[in-house]
Amino acid sequence: MTKSIFIDGAAGTTGLEIADRLSGRAEFTLILLDDDKRKDPAAKREALNDADFVILCLPDDAAKEAVAMTTSSYTRIIDASTAYRIDPDWAYGFAEYRIGQRDRIASARWVSNPGCYPTGFLGLVAPLVAAGLIPADWPYTVNAVSGYSGGGKALIQRLEGEGADIGFRTYSLDLAHKHVPEMQVHASLAHAPIFAPAVVRAFRGMIVEVPLPLFAMPKAGSADALRAALAAHYAGSPVVTVHTEAAPSELLMHADQAPSDRLDLYVLASPDGAQVRLLAMLDNLGKGASGAAVQNLNIMAGLDETAGLRL
Incomplete structure (x- = not known):
């Protein structure tokens, strides 16, 4: 029916x-x-x-x-x-x-x-907080870049219209983006994360990054433990992939990115394992x-x- x-x-x-x-x-x-x-x-x-x-x-x-x-x-x-x-x-x-x-x-x-940005942030952070591998009371930061399609007709016109000259646009400079409460609540965080979003000249696509100074974080797990926990949490998911292979040399968001409903997650560590970059890649119009x-x-x-x- x-x-x-x-x-x-x-x-x-x-x-x-x-x-x-x-x-x-x-x-x-x-x-x-x-x-x-x-x-x-x-x-x-x-x-x-x-x-x-x-x-x-x-x-x-x-x-x-x-x-x-x-x-x-x-x-x-x-x-x-x-x-x-x-x-x-x-x-x-x-x-x-x-x-x-x-x-x-x-x-x-x-x-x-x-929201699109919270999908990347929560996909990375929420399972690790729930597992006790990173602290709920840490002052997290979120650096993210998105295609401009999520900004509505006015922003699309600014990026595509006659005389458009914007290559990179950072915004929410008052630190009051409407996605922040969503990130804090659903990751069960004690503090609102500092969120630094930006838009580039690409219609769709998104990279969300959460840097972690593991050496300074109380009771934080190792990079390998974080990666293994995410891989176990999303095991069998047809949509979310945790990449456990060797770290890529770069991650690219193309100007003509194809539509996708996937969510790809990475745990990238410094050689000594003291620092980690959690990275999520998704389509802001797809899984976002x-x-x-x-x-x-x-x-x-x-x-x-x-x-x-x-x-």
Whole structure:
């Protein structure tokens, strides 16, 4: 029996990529609104309450409005905004980062899709904190660079439009990025990490780095122990790969990066093992957004969680 899906915000980058991953899927039928109905409250309310699944690709306030409009007893919601990512009533939609999370997503009515940067950070840090291999009360820093597609239409225009001359853009200089609470809460950290995000002239892709001075960290495990713990935690995952081979000489994010729904993790150590760079590579529009939403949808619908994904 097919399930109906309504993507609210289907014309945006995330919504378009979700629809692309769902194209040709016989398990689902999309509820579509004509252009002149997209902002019609009555038409939107009807679509929200007729759907088996709703995926919200909206700004925070609009997502909250859509949730309030959804009164059907059977409609299940995946929200791609920041609105509910630390709300305990919502299942956090990162199936792999914590034991039991996949089961919680499978049974949830409301699922909050993770942010792209937090996916990289939590994929690295959360299992290691839970295992006691790095301390929960350490002042962590996060250095990250992303493709510009996650910044919305205005930023895309600045990078692609006539006269565009931006090669590198660092931002959130007030240290108040909306992803920080999500990182702190879901990694169970005592302190908010210092987050330094940047955007480069690449449409998609992301590298997230967490440097660790193991020599100064109380009771921290060795680089080999960290790597082994991550490899064990994600063993068998079809989406997350922990690289245990020899350290690469470089990691590249290409300007024309192909779409991907993978998450690749690295533990790279100094020759004496005293310092480590935890690195995550992902597609900010894939495992960092649309791919994660489709994976969560598959889990909620009781289907193969990799169906429609690009791995």
